[in-house]
Amino acid sequence: MVRDQVADFSVEYVQALDEEGDLDAAQAPDVDDDQLVEMYRLMRLSRRADERAIALQRRGESGTYAPAIGQEAAQVGSAIAMAPDEWMVPSFRESAAFLTRGAPVHRLLWYAMGMEEGAEVADANFPPAIPVGTQPLHAAGIGWGHEIAGERKAALTYFGDGATSEGDVYEAMNVSGALDAHAVFFCQNNQWAISTPRETQTRAETLAQKAVAAGIEGVQVDGNDVLGVLSVARDALESAREGDPVFVEALTFRRSMHTTSDDPSVYRTEEQESEWDTRDPVVRFEAYLRNEGLLDDDRVDRITDEIEELLADEIDRAKAGREQVVPAEMFDHVFAETPPELRRQREAFEREQGDGEVATAEEGMSGEERAGGGEVSGRGDVREDRETSEDSEDEEVSDRGE
Numbered sequence: 342m343v344r345d346q347v348a349d350f351s352v353e354y355v356q357a358l359d360e361e362g363d364l365d366a367a368q369a370p371d372v373d374d375d376q377l378v379e380m381y382r383l384m385r386l387s388r389r390a391d392e393r394a395i396a397l398q399r400r401g402e403s404g405t406y407a408p409a410i411g412q413e414a415a416q417v418g419s420a421i422a423m424a425p426d427e428w429m430v431p432s433f434r435e436s437a438a439f440l441t442r443g444a445p446v447h448r449l450l451w452y453a454m455g456m457e458e459g460a461e462v463a464d465a466n467f468p469p470a471i472p473v474g475t476q477p478l479h480a481a482g483i484g485w486g487h488e489i490a491g492e493r494k495a496a497l498t499y500f501g502d503g504a505t506s507e508g509d510v511y512e513a514m515n516v517s518g519a520l521d522a523h524a525v526f527f528c529q530n531n532q533w534a535i536s537t538p539r540e541t542q543t544r545a546e547t548l549a550q551k552a553v554a555a556g557i558e559g560v561q562v563d564g565n566d567v568l569g570v571l572s573v574a575r576d577a578l579e580s581a582r583e584g585d586p587v588f589v590e591a592l593t594f595r596r597s598m599h600t601t602s603d604d605p606s607v608y609r610t611e612e613q614e615s616e617w618d619t620r621d622p623v624v625r626f627e628a629y630l631r632n633e634g635l636l637d638d639d640r641v642d643r644i645t646d647e648i649e650e651l652l653a654d655e656i657d658r659a660k661a662g663r664e665q666v667v668p669a670e671m672f673d674h675v676f677a678e679t680p681p682e683l684r685r686q687r688e689a690f691e692r693e694q695g696d697g698e699v700a701t702a703e704e705g706m707s708g709e710e711r712a713g714g715g716e717v718s719g720r721g722d723v724r725e726d727r728e729t730s731e732d733s734e735d736e737e738v739s740d741r742g743e
Contacts (some may be wrong), residue, residue: 352549352714355562357569359641362628372574374635380567381423384413384623386438386648391445391597393652394436395451398601402660411565411596414622415529416499417441418570419591422578423497426465430480430498434470434529438499442466445654450659452544457674474500474507477526479742481513484522488584495523495581497574503534504547514555514588521584525577526552526593528588529564531595552588564591565622568629587613594620734737 347645357368372380390410398406407418417577418435429442436449444462452459453468460468470476482499487494505528517524530548532539545551552559558580561575570591579588594617597606605614632635672687675677679687 342366343652348553350550350553352529352547353560355573356566356648357572358563358566358625360625362625364568364629365395368572369568370575372697373638376421377630377633378635378640380417380571381623381626383417383421383437383441384567384626385644386446386651387413387417387440388623389648390440390449390652393435393656394450395597395601396455397450397656403450403453403456405600405602407438407600408597409434410592411617411622412529412531412627413568415436415527415564415591415593416566417498417543418567419499419527419574419589422571424494426703427464427578428467428496429469430476430481430483431736432470432473432476432500432504433471434501435469435499439463439466446660447659451662451743454659454663456663457671460668462536466656469732474504474509476500477504477510477513479516479601480521480526482522484517484524484581485520487523487582488521492523493582495525495578496526497527497578499527499529501534502528502530502532502542502548503537504528505551506534506542511551511555511723514552514557514586517586518556522586523581523584524586525574525581525608526586526588527574527577528590529593529594531564531597531699533599533600533605535610535658536605538609547590549588549590555588557586557588558591559588561592564593565620565625567622567626585624593622596621606667630697 351514355369357365359365359615390408393409394403394406395408396401412434412735416435420429420435420438423442425443427539429438429578431434431438439449439462440446442463444466444467448459448462450459452462462468466477467476470479477500478497480496483496487496500510513524516522528548534542534741543551547557547559547561549561558577560573560577563569573589577589580587587648592602594616596614601652625642627636637691669687669691672690675683
């Protein structure tokens with residue numbers, strides 16, 4: 342019997358910024374000082390927005406919410422690498438990526454409040470995808486479209502480690518490789534598919550090596566290292582723009598609950614969580630920026646105050662928008678022409694709930710606003726000339742959400 346080796350593969354691991362905040366210059370991306378501070382601001386904003394969203398849900402002012410606490414570097418680093426007109430195809434935990442891509446906080450809250458307006462999250466962003474693993478197929482289709490049209494663009498899709506056990510993800514990668522689709526498959530391996538740990542998902546040593554079967558490149562990066570993620574995402578997007586799709590596995594950790602309906606203490610221990618304390622992406626990046634002289638206590642305090650003011654304003658806006666919406670509105674956009682049976686259901690619902698006049702949640706809004714309240718100016722900063730108010734009902738929420 343003849344036995345010859347017909348294939349061989351390896352998976353590269355990339356880290357630019359280690360746990361102590363020390364930078365490997367050979368792996369560092371080219372980023373100016375202002376953008377470094379802006380990346381830090383976005384990471385801080387995302388974490389605080391998630392904490393506030395959890396508090397709203399705990400008070401019964403919002404529905405189920407999936408926080409991205411602990412995954413800020415993976416999302417900010419990859420989202421900021423994309424061109425503004427390239428499509429982001431998310432799952433349901435991409436609050437940091439949405440903020441980086443220009444979605445205002447109040448729209449993210451509207452989505453959690455069950456409002457359709459929350460799905461309109463900004464140009465070139467797909468709305469959140471709740472079914473696990475379906476959205477990579479959409480990115481494959483977009484990427485194939487770019488190839489057909491001869492466009493130097495790429496779509497980037499997010500999913501978790503659990504989604505790699507779904508056939509849709511492999512099918513999306515396989516068809517992308519076969520058709521030269523301009524797609525980047527960005528897996529946030531946060532170690533837990535709800536209560537299922539990474540080690541029981543697959544016998545594969547890495548998730549990145551799943552790309553091998555599809556004939557595309559796979560790379561692994563420290564997902565808590567925002568600079569390493571940025572570097573890998575830039576390279577992956579550039580490759581995809583040429584018709585060579587890439588699978589990126591970002592090693593990170595979900596520090597909070599899967600969603601607000603979940604209790605992680607049931608399936609993992611505090612010891613398991615504490616192992617990742619020293620790898621916290623926000624703490625690590627702040628240490629680096631302080632070492633570089635880009636942050637000090639005064640600047641951190643100013644950023645903190647600005648975030649709190651912005652979120653107070655955005656939460657007020659989210660609540661005001663929610664009050665303008667009549668629940669019966671949910672029947673109006675299922676079909677282009679509402680069929681008789683659905684009209685009867687709407688009428689029955691209104692009899693139970695009480696009639697109301699359908700209103701638009703955001704009357705008079707004159708364009709998208711970036712990262713929760715300021716007008717968009719390219720990828721620039723939020724304008725600071727808006728009036729803000731503090732939300733006196735805020736409460737502290739632990740990372741475990743208990």
